[in-house]
Amino acid sequence: MDSSDDQQVISAVMNGNVNAYNILVQQYQKPIFNLMYRITGSYEDAKDLAQETFIKAYEKLDHFRMGARFFPWLYTIGYNHARNFVQRSKPFQQSSDEDFEKNTRLDYPSQQEERVLAQIDFLRIYQALEQLPMDYREAVILHYHEGLSMEDIATALQLSVSGAKMRVHRGIKKLREIILGDDHETERSALADS
Amino acid sequence: MRQKDPLWQTVDSKTAGSEDKTSKQEKRQVPFLNNQMEQLSDKDLQIAHWVQKMPDLEPPSNLLTSVMQAIQPKKLPWMRRVALWAGSPKSFTFTPMRLAPIAMVLVGILFVSGYWVLRQKDFGFYPKQAESNIPVVFNLNIPEAHAVAVVGTFNGWQPRGYEMQFNPEKQIWSLTVRLPEGRYEYAFLVDGQRVLPDPEASLYQDDGFGNENSVMILRMKNEKTT
Numbered sequence: 444m445d446s447s448d449d450q451q452v453i454s455a456v457m458n459g460n461v462n463a464y465n466i467l468v469q470q471y472q473k474p475i476f477n478l479m480y481r482i483t484g485s486y487e488d489a490k491d492l493a494q495e496t497f498i499k500a501y502e503k504l505d506h507f508r509m510g511a512r513f514f515p516w517l518y519t520i521g522y523n524h525a526r527n528f529v530q531r532s533k534p535f536q537q538s539s540d541e542d543f544e545k546n547t548r549l550d551y552p553s554q555q556e557e558r559v560l561a562q563i564d565f566l567r568i569y570q571a572l573e574q575l576p577m578d579y580r581e582a583v584i585l586h587y588h589e590g591l592s593m594e595d596i597a598t599a600l601q602l603s604v605s606g607a608k609m610r611v612h613r614g615i616k617k618l619r620e621i622i623l624g625d626d627h628e629t630e631r632s633a634l635a636d637s
Numbered sequence: 638m639r640q641k642d643p644l645w646q647t648v649d650s651k652t653a654g655s656e657d658k659t660s661k662q663e664k665r666q667v668p669f670l671n672n673q674m675e676q677l678s679d680k681d682l683q684i685a686h687w688v689q690k691m692p693d694l695e696p697p698s699n700l701l702t703s704v705m706q707a708i709q710p711k712k713l714p715w716m717r718r719v720a721l722w723a724g725s726p727k728s729f730t731f732t733p734m735r736l737a738p739i740a741m742v743l744v745g746i747l748f749v750s751g752y753w754v755l756r757q758k759d760f761g762f763y764p765k766q767a768e769s770n771i772p773v774v775f776n777l778n779i780p781e782a783h784a785v786a787v788v789g790t791f792n793g794w795q796p797r798g799y800e801m802q803f804n805p806e807k808q809i810w811s812l813t814v815r816l817p818e819g820r821y822e823y824a825f826l827v828d829g830q831r832v833l834p835d836p837e838a839s840l841y842q843d844d845g846f847g848n849e850n851s852v853m854i855l856r857m858k859n860e861k862t863t
Contacts, residue, residue, distance in 0.1 A: 458721065461710040468704050476696035490697045497704040504711070568687040587688040618684050 449513040456504060468497050471514060474589055475521050481584075482525040482577065492528055496521040515591065515598035522581065522600065571621040575614055578602075582610035583618065770815035771855045775801065775825075777810045777835070782827045785810040789823025789850075796826050818857055822850040 449470075455463035475496055479489035500520050507516055572580050578600055585591045585599060596607040713721070775787045780803075786796035791814075801810040810825075822842055825833045834841060838851035 457711065457713075458717075459710055459713055461708060462705075464708060465701065465705055468701050472696045472700050473693050476700065477693045480694055486694075486697075489694075490700060493696065493700060494703050494707070498707050501704075501708045565687065565691050568684065568691055572688070583688060587685045588691060615681050615684060618688075619678075619680055622684065623680070 450509060453504065453507060453509070453513065456501075464497075464501055467513065467517075471517055472497070474514075475517065478518065478521055478581070479525050481572070481580065482529060488528070492525050493521070496524050499524060512595055512598070514589075515595040518585070518599040519601060526577070567622060568618070571618050574621050575617055579610050579614035579617060582607055583614035586611045587615075769857075770817050771857065772813055772815050773853070773855065775812045775814070775823075775835070776837070777801065777825050777833070778808065779810060779825075779827060779833075780808045782810065784828055786826045787812055787814070787823060788826050788832075790821050791816050791823070796829075801825075816855055818855050820852065820854045822852055824848075824850050 449467070452463050452466050456467075472493065476489055476493040479492040479496070480486065483489055483492065496517070500517050503520065507513070572584070575583070581600060582596055585596045586593070591599065593604050593607045593611070596602070596611065597604045600607060600610070602610070777785055779785065785801045785803075787799045787801060788794045788796050792799055799812065799814065801812040803810050822844075823835065825835065827833055832848065834849045835851035838853065840852035840854075841849040842852050844850050
């Protein structure tokens with residue numbers, strides 16, 4: 444669904460067709476839920492926050508500027524809502540690997556070995572992402588995972604475009620540092636064992 | 638939803654060859670950084686590829702249902718509701734019996750409005766009430782006064798709105814008012830306290846309290862000057 448489809452759906456919702464909102468929720472529930480999960484580390488909290496985000500967005504739909512892209516706007520609402528939740532209710536929670544594995548349906552390489560290797564890579568990247576500051580992590584994910592442009596990332600994270608570029612660029616560098624650091628640790632352990 | 642960046646093709650083509658050791662040291666430009674002439678190393682590209690392919694958690698199956706159950710249809714502003722109503726086709730059915738009262742009301746409105754228009758037209762032949770009144774000029778020679786007003790039967794003996802203006806050249810207080818035909822008693826209120834009859838009036842009347850009021854009689858086409 445492209446941006447113009449979003450606009451049509453939003454127009455229908457604004458004209459009183461509440462069921463049309465169903466399409467937007469279906470379309471964006473996965474990235475919004477994953478955003479909440481990354482921030483809270485809790486499956487239940489992520490579910491509640493995702494639900495509240497969509498309800499909030501529905502209530503604020505009158506303020507949505509037609510012609511703009513819906514997802515960055517929705518993401519801004521969700522991002523702010525999740526940050527408020529974390530600041531208000533509890534300290535930052537780290538999600539557990541078990542939680543990740545339990546809820547992840549890896550539909551990737553068919554061969555078992557490749558599947559395990561892929562899982563290891565993804566777990567490592569996921570753990571590394573968790574170590575990034577929140578706005579760096581979200582900028583990297585929005586760009587490389589959600590495929591958003593720098594302008595849309597700037598909208599979603601309420602930054603300037605140059606600020607968004609900086610966070611994406613530095614975010615990927617920091618990720619590399621974290622992952623390479625882990626690799627070096629592993630190599631050192633292996634050498635010590637031998 | 639996702640606008641795939643040309644980076645993906647770059648990364649995919651690179652990683653499809655899986656670990657091409659010979660090009661490990663090569664730097665590749667990423668489209669969004671082209672303007673800044675910044676580059677990502679192969680390692681960064683690999684990381685970007687992992688981030689791209691990182692699996693998402695599936696949202697709870699009841700998330701959609703719970704959202705849709707929680708939201709209510711939007712209450713549209715009345716102007717939008719009217720616009721929607723007016724913009725959608727409508728069909729009306731009626732019988733002559735139902736139409737009769739409406740027709741009667743319409744005829745009634747037509748009759749009343751026609752009568753009103755004709756009446757306005759009739760009155761249009763006559764001068765307006767204010768224009769038909771007779772101009773009356775009050776003068777009082779009392780230069781030492783600070784404020785003078787005319788009070789009388791035409792204004793309920795209330796000075797408000799009937800304050801006279803002092804003419805320094807002629808050294809007199811003066812006021813012009815337009816009054817309909819009739820007989821009027823009047824006097825001058827000097828400095829808000831003293832009541833003086835008009836010394837130039839031709840008629841006077843005892844006010845019943847030991848003082849006299851001036852009297853004037855106005856008739857159409859006779860300008861009265863006191």
